[in-house]
Amino acid sequence: MSAKHHITLFDVKCILDPPAWSPNTWRTRFVLNYKRLSYHTEWIAYPDIGNVLSSAGVPPTRSTAPLYTVPAIIDEMAYIGAIGMDVIINMAFMVMPNTVNILEGRELEYYVVGKKEMFGIGVEDMFPADKQDAMWTNLKEGLNRLSKLIESVKHGNGFLFGTTPTYADFVLCSQFIWFEKAGPKGGWEKIKEWNNGKWAGLYESLKYGKSHSFREEPMVRAYSLQLIFMKQQQYTRKAEDTKTDTSRAA
Ligand SMILES: N[C@@H](CCC(=O)N[C@@H](CS)C(=O)NCC(=O)O)C(=O)O
The missing domain is CATH 3.40.30.10 (Glutaredoxin)
Incomplete structure (x- = not known):
């Protein structure tokens, strides 16, 4: 497949x-x-x-x-734009402060300094205790919006927008793996329960499905977070321009 x-x-x-x-x-x-x-x-x-x-x-x-x-x-890029706005943006500041737990030595130092330079805020201030509830709510609401978008497109069982995986499935599942591996402890377990297990289902489909696409080795193609954010903005602008996830010619 x-x-x-x-x-x-x-x-x-x-x-x-x-x-x-x-x-x-x-x-x-x-x-x-x-x-x-x-x-x-x-x-x-x-x-x-x-x-x-x-x-x-x-x-x-x-x-x-x-x-x-x-x-x-x-x-499909419109869907990837939605994933950017509804999921990636909400996850980013929840994951980065926890990523320090899976790095050490000069890698850790590089990461902490680099993120501060990139975002103008230290990782220790990204997910403060008094804002955590609100940030979880934002993520949940973002996934609710994405879920509604997915439901608005009639398709067979299996993947986000069709019966076979698309790049959007891979983008979203990659975010879930990121959240599971580098995000707040137990965070992925929470998401798995949301939207009637839809996200857990996607993860399992890619992990165990016929696509055999889930392997632990890192992907060859790597984007910097900055590039992802730039792309997100670009897709969002595009999505806002068209005001719909479909477009036509002629
Ligand atoms: N794109 C033009 C017209 C395109 C068009 O007429 N396409 C024909 C196929 S060549 C079509 O889809 N017809 C549908 C139908 O007759 O049920 C429009 O949307 O106004």
């Missing part, structure tokens, strides 16, 4: 092989190809366009029948 591409292009199928024939959809395909964006095409039978698009959370383009038309695209 491989992760889906970041962008899904919805197109209408026919009996040709390959089936791409619609001029409306070709415009979008040309743009995706020209920009060398990674996408996969979901082929829809003509009579099913409305059902498939509305189930996927795509808004209608017309006010009279047919309400839903292709092309439509879903950009």
